[in-house]
Structures are given as C-alpha cells and as structure tokens.
Amino acid sequence: xxxxxxxxxxxxAVRALMTALSARLKAASGVPLDLVIDLNPAIAxxxxxxEHFDVGxxxxxxxxxxxxxxxxxxxxxxxxxxxPLAIARREEGxxxxxxxxxxxxxxxxxxxxIGYTAEGTxxxxxxxxxxxxxxxEPTRAKGMPMGAGNQWPR
Numbered sequence: 605x606x607x608x609x610x611x612x613x614x615x616x617a618v619r620a621l622m623t624a625l626s627a628r629l630k631a632a633s634g635v636p637l638d639l640v641i642d643l644n645p646a647i648a649x650x651x652x653x654x655e656h657f658d659v660g661x662x663x664x665x666x667x668x669x670x671x672x673x674x675x676x677x678x679x680x681x682x683x684x685x686x687x688p689l690a691i692a693r694r695e696e697g698x699x700x701x702x703x704x705x706x707x708x709x710x711x712x713x714x715x716x717x718i719g720y721t722a723e724g725t726x727x728x729x730x731x732x733x734x735x736x737x738x739x740x741e742p743t744r745a746k747g748m749p750m751g752a753g754n755q756w757p758r
Contacts, residue, residue, distance in 0.1 A: 609636040609637060609638040610659070612657070612659045612661075613661065614640070614641060615647060615724070616641055617687045617726065618685070619641060621685075622639065643724035644724050693711060713743070717748050718743060718747050721750060722750060
C-alpha cells in the first residue's frame with residue numbers, strides 16, 4: 605500500500621534541480637511526491653495561509669515571520685542553497701565576461717531591451733541592483749517585466 609504523498613513546495617528558480625532530485629528522493633524514500641512550484645513569496649504566502657506541505661523551500665527572510673506565526677516549527681529550517689542573480693546577453697560568438705562595475709554598467713546601458721521577472725524575489729533584486737548602480741532611470745524604457753518562467757520573445 606502506498607503512503608500518502610509528501611508535498612514539497614519549491615521556487616521556480618530551483619525547478620531544474622528539483623526535477624533531477626525528485627526521482628531520487630522518491631526512489632530513496634518510497635514515498636510518492638507532490639511537487640508544488642511557485643514564486644518564493646507565494647510559497648511563504650501559501651504556508652501562512654495554512655496550505656499543507658511537508659517541505660517548503662523559500663527565501664530565508666520569510667522564515668522568521670512563518671515561525672512567529674506558528675506556521676513552521678522554530679529550528680526546523682535549514683539552508684538549502686544559494687541562487688545567484690545573473691545578467692546575460694544574447695550575442696553571436698563569444699565575448700569576455702563583464703566583471704567590473706564599469707563593464708556591467710556599460711552592458712546594461714547598451715542593451716536594447718532588458719527582460720526580468722516582474723514578480724518574486726529575483727525581479728525585486730534586479731530592480732534594487734539597477735537602482736543602486738544609478739541605472740534605474742536610464743534603463744526604465746528598456747525594461748520588459750515578465751511572468752515567472754516566461755520565455756523571452758524571439
């Protein structure tokens with residue numbers, strides 16, 4: 605007889621990792637998995653709304669409020685990993701990686717359009733970084749906010 609499925613909530617940012625791990629987790633535990641993919645803030649909101657979960661992966665800054673609200677047990681949280689924010693460009697051939705602040709600023713200023721996730725953590729992180737670099741105003745008209753997991757228009 606199969607046990608009840610274990611519900612794992614995880615953010616879009618780790619979809620590839622969880623796709624690779626889920627088969628191994630199921631094989632090792634023998635328990636079916638119910639995988640719930642959402643944006644980081646939505647995962648915290650779902651937990652706070654009382655939605656059932658067995659494992660929830662979200663940003664660390666949501667954890668204190670979830671503990672204070674009694675939605676997760678204090679001490680049950682563990683660091684899982686870090687996902688860096690990346691800036692990339694579409695270009696033929698290879699070119700050196702922009703590493704210095706002037707190179708990165710030049711890359712951003714020279715872009716014809718800039719796609720970023722409008723919701724969730726990475727979009728807010730991108731907008732905060734652009735503001736800190738003093739590039740918010742010069743790039744405002746180039747910005748193309750997109751939904752999580754959306755493909756860039758070709």
